[in-house]
Amino acid sequence: MPHRMPRIMTGKILRNEKRGVFYRTEVSVPERVPFMPGQFAMVSGWNGNDPLLPRPLGIFRSEGDLTAGIIEFVYKVVGRGTALLSGLRQDDLLSITLPLGNGFSLDDAGRIWWLVGGGVGLSTVFPAATYLAGEDFHMFLGARSHDQHPPREWIPGWDTPERITLCTDDGMLGYNGTVGAAIRERLEVLSSSDKERLTILACGPKGMLKDLAETALPLGIPMQASLENHMACGFGVCWGCATEIRASGGAEYLRVCKEGPVFNAGEVLW
């Protein structure tokens, strides 16, 4: 079930900050929006018909009370919509529909959580780490090159670096290789009793998610994966975002925006 019913809000930009390859946008909204990490918003910050559709962005942070709230998004510029968002300034307005979809299930006590973020997937993995602050978690962050990692102070739990593994494909920072490889190494030294308590949560490129699923699932390790798909509405009416999910007697197309974006990795047809 969605954490709360979605609603449409007008947001006002408080801050639009660029750090490395990431933008971090802080927006004031009329009230606090409770959310589960993994839930997302449909966002547009432009008038007129072109671009036509709002863009899906994970909810990075949400605070406030009944009379005032703050929402944050973290994103990379990849095309026209995100470029327009990145150009917005203080007091510019955004139209935001949120919270949407189903986030991670994090309320299972006594688990060991491995949180895996590839690239901008950190935008959903960081709030999960914040949510799990008092729990036993370890975070793996993957990037193509060292300059594609987020600034240290954005990383929840950076003050306890033993909980963080940075993985870099170019080997110039942290673990030299993919998050999948780092996880396979760490699994080898994990006791079997700890393995039984382990849950993997992941958000990132499809190739990364598939690699992790192929590692975790045969070992019986539950994995929740947050998927991305092209969307039009984001709230379940157009069926444009469908992805193939195992069902009794085969597979069916479910909506990433409604039944997802977080799915049990064992049910996804990768």
Add this chain to the structure above:
Amino acid sequence: MVTTAETPDLSVRVGALTLKNPVIAASGTFGYGLEFFPFYDISRLGALVVKGISVEPTRGNPPRRIVETPAGMLNAIGLQNIGLRRFKDSIVPALEKSKAVYVVNVYGRTEEEYEVVARGLSELSSLAAIEVNASCPNVKEGGIAFGSTPEGLFNLTRRVRAISEKPLWVKLSPNVTDIGVMAKAAEDAGADAITLINTLRGMAVDPRSRRPLLANVTGGLSGPAIRPVALRMVWEACKAVKIPVIGIGGIQSAEDAMEFILVGAAAVQVGTANLRNPNACVDIINGISGFMEREGIMNLDEYRGTLLL
């Protein structure tokens, strides 16, 4: 409807049906209607048209199903739906409770399948009308064969007409040479109203990977990009038939809606606008009221079809 001198009357007649305003949510862009409960009371709409329903559940096309295009979008959903039985069991009770005026869009792979769905729906006393989708471009067998020739359209319409007493709307494809001839064929076969346009067939490719963007290769174009084409076709259809014409295509605002009424549409449907703004239909209803007040239009009958040529 009683109106005071200051408040314009938004009600419209579509054949035997009277709608409280001319704004109808278009099929495929409004889900089963229930998805809009968080946003507004759907009984505020003139009517809503439910997603295309088939005899059996339909799986739909593989992804990718959506591509944004300049001021528009392509979709190739492939009419994914839960099928007639589940629709009646699990959706209709909630629609009835909502008090919304609902219409069901129907499609089949054969004329017989259209008949089966139409028969099953006709039992629903709460159903306002049946809309025959004779025009979906995204399913191999679906609709298009019936919608692309006047004879095919005439036969399909006549068969559904014979099965159902419900008001029958026939939704036309724009992917034809002469829309007037198609509209006339539906009218001659007994349709109560014509709705148009469905999406225009389109395509998007990636020049680098050399691949189509949609798994289905082609898809249906909708949104503001198609509005001028839709407006022209609605105008032509209005001239060709006496039955009401419901205008669809790219409507995003009250002024867009008024354009269609100006060229003769009895009412309008709003599609893609719902996807970008869940409140689009109510915003348009409020906007029409404001437009009428500002322009001194007391009811839509006095404005409809008054294009100055």
